Amino acid sequence: MTATLERLTAEGVAPWLDDLSRERLAGGGLSRLVSEQGVVGITSNPTIFDKAIGSGRRYDAQLAGLARRGVGVPEAARLVTAYDVRWACDVLHGVYEATGGKDGRVSIEVDPRLARDTEATLAEARALWWLVDRPNLYVKIPATREGLGAISAALAEGISVNVTLIFSLDRYDQVVDAFLAGMEEARSAGHDLSSMASVASFFVSRVDTETDNRLDKLGSSQAQALRGRAAIANARLAYEHFEKARSGERWRSLERAGMRPQRPLWASTGVKDPSYDDTRYVVELVAPDVVNTMPEATLRAVEDHGEIRGDTVHSRYAESQQILDDLEVAGVSYHDVVTTLEEEGVDKFAASWSEMFGTLEKELRTGA
Template identity: 75%
Template sequence: MNANLDRLTAEGVAIWLDDLNRERLAGGELAELVREQRVVGITSNPTIFAKAIRSGSRYHAQVGDLARRGVRVEEAVRALTAFDVRWACDVLRPVYEAGDGSDGRVSLEVDPRVAHDTAATIAEARALWWLVDRPNMFVKIPATEAGLEAISTALGEGISINVTLIFSLDRYDQVRRAFLDGMTRARAAGHDLASIASVASFFVSRVDTEVDSRLDRIGTPEARALRGRAAIANARLAYQHFERAVASDGWRALAAVGMRPQRPLWASTGVKDPAYADTRYVDELVAPRVVNTMPEQTLRAVADHGRVGGDTIHGTYAASRRLLDDLEAVGVSYDDVVRVLEDEGVSKFTASGEELFGQLDSELHATHATAA
């Protein structure tokens, strides 16, 4: 085991890997990360799968079978990604069974093209849950307006959900209300609440990227002094909102009958600006009951030279709020920043889906032509 990762785990942070591919599964690398690097969960996305299919030879046989059967690209994507997620769920099943079921989870996103279609998102969540057929899976649903009702409906049917693409505190509050609504429905439907899990994925580094670009355009000494501080402040305030929710009467009532908390998850924790420490979005966001999902490069950096010294969130709320006020004072609108980030996030989400579908469509056609 690694001392930094051990300390991080001891502080209550669940370490998840933001990557999944068949080479990693077949070569035993994922099992090694679970065994030796404290990894207790995995997230995936269409861009990760597109890269894996493009560069990994282990997909060729399955792609060939799908091409010979004349499977449409949408179903081919589901078949390939579900295969990997099911396999990863089995690798992590001992982690899931050894704990309370919060960890040992593997996430698979709904079709990004339906991000603004509630009914289609619900149908996709049901299909993926059935197809993977593992209790330690998460279906990822984006936190769009249309996604909120889909989140409640899916949870109400007993489907565990990773809510993704959260940037703003207001949207996070809506997500938490959707979670409680869904769990209330699940209880009314007779589901065991302890068997349903959820995380709320709050994106981090993209906030600094957007805010810093605005501060650079303003260019004053006051503006430059605020660079690189918005993302951590925003995430810390999200944790404050989480603590308030856990203390609420509605949350406590459902917790009394088995509901577990919807944990905050720090996503997009790879550092984009080389001027910043490459472990900052891990070191500065340590608190109990959070998940930090890291690219492997960030995970290795934390293990090597992370500065994990204890809880770095409690006691920061007032300063974090002042930081957002200071941004407003120099001309950076928080509301506009998070609106732009959500719009861009959904656009990037859709584009990554199109990349995956396009990549696999080319593979299917090439295989079909070769076979013919």
């Protein structure tokens, strides 16, 4: 691991990779990132899998076998993605053991088309937990209103959960409540809380993209001065909410029973605007007990020229709230931005899932 990444981890940030493919697994690329760059976790999503399945030959043998068995597209999607995630869990198992289960985790996503159906989401989470069958798995459940009940119910059954697609501070508070409710039920059911884990994935760069687009339409000098400031401010305030929740008696009671903290995870940390520094969503969000899941290009950028200046979150709460207040004054509604992003996030992931189905259908026809 380079000195920069060592400093990042020393500050309490767990670097995860936001990518997964069979080529990366079979070619040893993931193992090298773990051993040489200190990657300690993996996240995946439908877009990542669609790209992986459609861009190489590593899936041909499995898909040909599924085609000969007459397996349909939805089940093929579960089997193909579960295969890769299970393999990644095995690659990361050494990290999982070395960190006492804190890291070494790999995420697989519930079909996002179920995001508005609590019971269907829970049923899918159960199926994926059983199918992958690895203790270092996270099942990703979106933080929609309907998803909150599925999050609590999955945790209550002993399923470790990555809560994804969080944009708003209010929704994050609801996620924390769902997490605590689920862990309380798990404790009552006799589950070993220390064997379970959860992260809350707060999406970052998309907040700037949406906010900047609105600021550009306003066109005023006041609006231009606020470009690129919303996402980091929003994430910093989320960390403040995390600290407040963690100091509460409800959380502390569960910690005394062995519960691990639900760490904030910074997702969508690849920079979309080329005029911005390509490490900003890493170096400006350094704090203890957080995860930053990065595309490989962002990981390499941090390794090459990222400037780790210590904790860049604490003591920035008042400044961050002022930025959100200034956006409202300038004419950009925070509530409307985060509501739009949640709705679009679910729709985009659902569209990616459908695209993956189209790719799988084509590959299954070819292999039949």
